[in-house]
Amino acid sequence: MYDDVSKLIEVCNNLYDKQLVSGKSGNVSIRLGDYIAITPTLKSINGLDEEDIVLVDFNFNTLSNGKPSSEVGMHLEIYKKRPDVNTIIHTHAPYATGFAFSDKKIKRLEGFGQIKKPYIASIEYEKPGTENLALSASNAIKEEDVLILKNHGVICVGENLKETESLAVFIEESAKTQFVSLMLNSVKDII
Numbered sequence: 570m571y572d573d574v575s576k577l578i579e580v581c582n583n584l585y586d587k588q589l590v591s592g593k594s595g596n597v598s599i600r601l602g603d604y605i606a607i608t609p610t611l612k613s614i615n616g617l618d619e620e621d622i623v624l625v626d627f628n629f630n631t632l633s634n635g636k637p638s639s640e641v642g643m644h645l646e647i648y649k650k651r652p653d654v655n656t657i658i659h660t661h662a663p664y665a666t667g668f669a670f671s672d673k674k675i676k677r678l679e680g681f682g683q684i685k686k687p688y689i690a691s692i693e694y695e696k697p698g699t700e701n702l703a704l705s706a707s708n709a710i711k712e713e714d715v716l717i718l719k720n721h722g723v724i725c726v727g728e729n730l731k732e733t734e735s736l737a738v739f740i741e742e743s744a745k746t747q748f749v750s751l752m753l754n755s756v757k758d759i760i
């Protein structure tokens with residue numbers, strides 16, 4: 570059973586309300602069989618209407634009005650390599666992205682699924698919206714559910730919107746917790 574466009578819009582609004590995306594950043598898509606539904610380019614993902622959502626098939630043909638997110642190539646490549654994935658959320662969530670702009674890795678904290686690896690995987694910087702980013706990200710996320718894009722942001726993938734949204738929130742919370750502990754541990758005495 571696939572998620573539908575109205576649920577996609579609801580999740581976009583949730584991500585905005587939770588401040589995981591701001592301005593016109595971030596993009597979200599769902600798989601709908603032979604094509605995907607994705608958020609549009611150059612628009613905030615907050616308050617989108619159903620007609621704002623763009624349908625694109627796996628040959629890059631746009632099947633509706635509007636222009637898809639500039640990261641549509643990355644979404645399509647991930648869906649091609651991950652048949653189990655039906656939802657992709659890409660954000661520039663501030664804490665996790667702060668880590669992406671540093672040499673520190675985000676630990677995988679308890680609270681979401683099994684901890685198989687101690688740190689969240691990351692890939693080196695590639696220019697946003699490029700084929701290089703699409704290929705690098707889709708290769709790296711083959712066995713992951715979260716990927717940090719160095720100097721850029723975060724990708725979360727999952728079987729459905731609800732699960733993927735929870736994961737995106739959890740990763741940001743994890744990054745926030747680690748940021749606070751790093752700060753506190755960096756000072757000797759705050760009393």
Ligand SMILES: [Zn+2]
Nearest residue numbers: 595697721722
């Ligand atoms: Zn981005």
